[in-house]
Amino acid sequence: MSDLRAGPSPSELDPVFNVYETGTDGETLRYYGSPRAPSKSVLQELWPVFRERGYEVRLTREYGEWVLIAEPVDLGVDGIPWTNVVLFVATVLSTLFAGSLWYHLDPFSAEIVHAWPFTLSIMSVLGVHELGHYVLSRYHRVNASLPYFIPIPTLIGTMGAVIRMKGQIPSRKALFDIGVAGPIAGLVATVVVTVVGLSLPPVTAPQALMANPNAVQIELGYPPLLELLAWAVDRPLYYDDPATSVNPVVIGGWVGMFVTFLNLIPVGQLDGGHVLRAILGDQHDRIAAFVPAVLFGLAGYLYYVRDVPGDAAFIWAFWGFLALVFSFAGSATPIDDRELGTGRMLVGIVTLVLGLLCFTPVPVQVVS
Known part of the structure; x- marks a missing residue:
């Protein structure tokens, strides 16, 4: 299981989302697992947890697996628009x-x-x-x-x-x-x-x-x-x-x-x-x-x-x-x-x- 040092640990998600694998793709974090509640309730519970660490999270399915995808929140303007x-x-x-x-x-x-x-x-x-x-x-x-x-x-x-x-x-x-x-x-x-x-x-x-x-x-x-x-x-x-x-x-x-x-x-x-x-x-x-x-x-x-x-x-x-x-x-x-x-x-x-x-x-x- 990958070490996601910047994001929440799998144990923090366990009350509503059972994580069995994690991974990273650049700055994007992925938590594979199974929801313990309806998807809307999962997001309501976990969104503040990820937000505190500077991530925007969404729950989706990839190749039949449930996955939480967390991406860094960027509120600034990068360079000249x-x-x-x-x-x-x-x-x-x-x-x-x-x-x-x-x-x-x-x-x-x-x-x-x-x-x-x-x-x-x-x-x-x-x-x-x-x-x-x-x-x-x-x-x-x-x-x-x-x-x-x-x-x-x-x-x-x-x-x-x-x-x-x-x-x-x-x-x-x-x-x-x-x-x-x-x-x-x-x-x-x-x-x-x-x-x-x-x-x-x-x-x-x-x-x-x-x-x-x-x-x-x-x-x-x-x-x-x-x-x-x-x-x-x-x-x-x-x-x-x-x-x-x-x-x-x-x-x-x-x-x-x-x-x-x-x-x-x-x-x-x-x-x-x-x-x-x-x-x-x-x-x-x-x-x-x-x-x-x-x-x-x-x-x-x-x-x-x-x-x-x-x-x-x-x-x-x-x-x-x-x-x-x-x-x-x-x-x-x-x-x-x-x-x-x-x-x-x-x-x-x-x-x-x-x-x-x-x-x-x-x-x-x-x-x-």
Whole structure:
């Protein structure tokens, strides 16, 4: 039997896992044996034992044998995260390009740099959202990457940002904290960006653009939270002159609200799925199962009943499909599945309600 000096001894595992052989593969430890309890109970008992020694453990079967595989937990950033840096720079450029169009600037000239307020607003609301997840992941000692921004030629120049988590979620509390931290942090940044944007002067399209019969206009649907903030600071969102529109920094706030709502859809690995799973436990599947149908129904209602152009209907049909995929993929299962306290439950409910305030049925329309 191999000597695993860095990890738990076989005798420490014996109450729930009978070890008959051990081995190492580099820094990975392997304990072959037979469980004395259901696999979920084995992990609940042994996860803290391995974690104290700096290992992430999982129970699986290899060639018909049960084996505990323990790998070192690495919570640090090794070297310069070049992938994150390159994607960040690319997203800055793509949002500058998109922002120049909102400012009615030439995106193929030096004027593009004047769209920096738009870029700063977008990168802020997305970055703060992901950093909320990152900070709470580190707090609960869950291995997480730095944010990956996603540059893409859309109306806002990006498809958002994500972080990648590896390893087990230690408890429902950790699952809840990590899931809810992003939307809360992102909403704080969104409110700040929106208020700043509302205080800035509106932009006016050039007369030549307005006179072009082939020109199209992008109309955004403002969610209740944005309307409420505009009322609170007594600034307009709508103008009598069709050539005049809000400052593009406000659009950065709109993006923050739209991203918050989408992330709080209560299904699968989305933030809303994490929050709902932490609050309801296994019962969350009963609610998550209806989410795709609701989104598909919304798409059908807008297209066939409201006769809204297909842009909005496509958005919700697309997210209905994604919700279906997320639902089949399932949600995160924490090691310690004990119920949350009342305080966290209230925070979760308030966060989900705030997410509803970020919803608008017709987020965007392209008008001739």
